[in-house]
Amino acid sequence: MTIKLEKIVPWGRNIDECISMFDLTPEEKKLKILDCAAGPSSFNYEMTFQRYNVISCDPIYKFNADEIYQRIQATSQNIIDQIKANYDTFVWQNLQSPENLLKVRMAAMEKFLLDFPNGFEQKRYLTAELPKLPFDNHRFDLALCSHFLFLYSEHLSAEFHLESILEMCRVAKQVRIFPLLKLSGEISPLLTPIIEKLTTKGYKAEIKQVTYEFQKGGNQMLQIFV
Template sequence: MSLLLSTDSFTSHPGAEHHSVPFFGRALEEYAQFFSLDPAADLRGRTVLDVAAGPSSFTAEACALGCDAVAVDPLYGRSADALATYVAIDYREVFARLRARPSLTRFRAFASVNEAEARRRAAAARFLHDYAERFVLGRYVGAELPELPFADGAFDLVLCAHFLFQHEARFDFAFHVAACRELARVSRGEARVHPVSGPGGKPYPKLGDLLDELARLGVAGELRESDDSLATGEDAMLVLRRAE
């Protein structure tokens, strides 16, 4: 399957030169929960793109189930050892913050922060192993929103977890509009974004304006109930489709 418009971004994309958000990821089990996915029915035999994937093991696990999955992140293209260093630094910082602010957590899929950390570090280890073997095969692409190096409608399903809306101090309204439009562009079905909240679980304050602007640009958006396995206030996902 040929999806790429250009291969230039694999090694020279400007996003690969900075590290602006934590390099943090999750496993397929969590993706299934907050994207309302049935792995067997929704992934097997389909093409799926994970955007701003970080060290998530979703792509490796989905491919093992018979899904044709691709992951995108601005840090891809660096060595597995370099990415392992980012994991070591960022996971230590993220879990230190969670322990310092217990009000930000709720325990559903995990019994404790310690269990969440252990399982997410295991997911990162699976990612690093798969990345080291399959980056050269095009499974992991160095690129970033709001411009992705894929053709229109290249994927059956596009996912973006814990990136948009989570860093609203760094990315303005125009960026969110462009990013959502791009996610919809590369999907021939749905693009799903989770969560629809900013830091601390607070709702994204410009969501209504965002949906209005996307509609004007030919992208339909709707909120669907969702869930997060650890963080509070993350109980919805935004589903995007190019308008017919």
């Protein structure tokens, strides 16, 4: 798939959010972690700063930091405007307001942008995309994917979802996906059939509640044991 810069809507989260949405324990932070469809998140930078091992992959990494920055500038206010228009569908206990949300997101993405050139050279950021990943079997202990699978159920097929999840299961011993909602805030209709197919193939798939919730009802992840 060829990705075009003008089609990208970059939106990055920080380490605290990632830890909450994936229910990562202090011991689990020590694992070899793959962050799929990672975008301009500061998770890799902040984990690396704490001397943990994370590789992030995303097709957006084919572009340089300046190009990604320009796209962030072009799209961020529109995202906030959409969030304001749907204010009551979000939980504001931690993020407080759309204006503060923008500050939090921009702070995370600024950390990413500063880290990206060196991180790309160090191969902590790799240009790759689901459903095909350039890694050996069981390379990682844990593969994470946030705000991509299930969220875009109306744009990405059931086959794409299953292929992507199986690919993450190939390269990691455990997979966690968050959230399980569509963009509209409803549970993805793909969730149950995906779990059934994974179970048929011998994987153990569980829905687990987490402490993170921004979309109302978006406080569950799918945890898959290989």
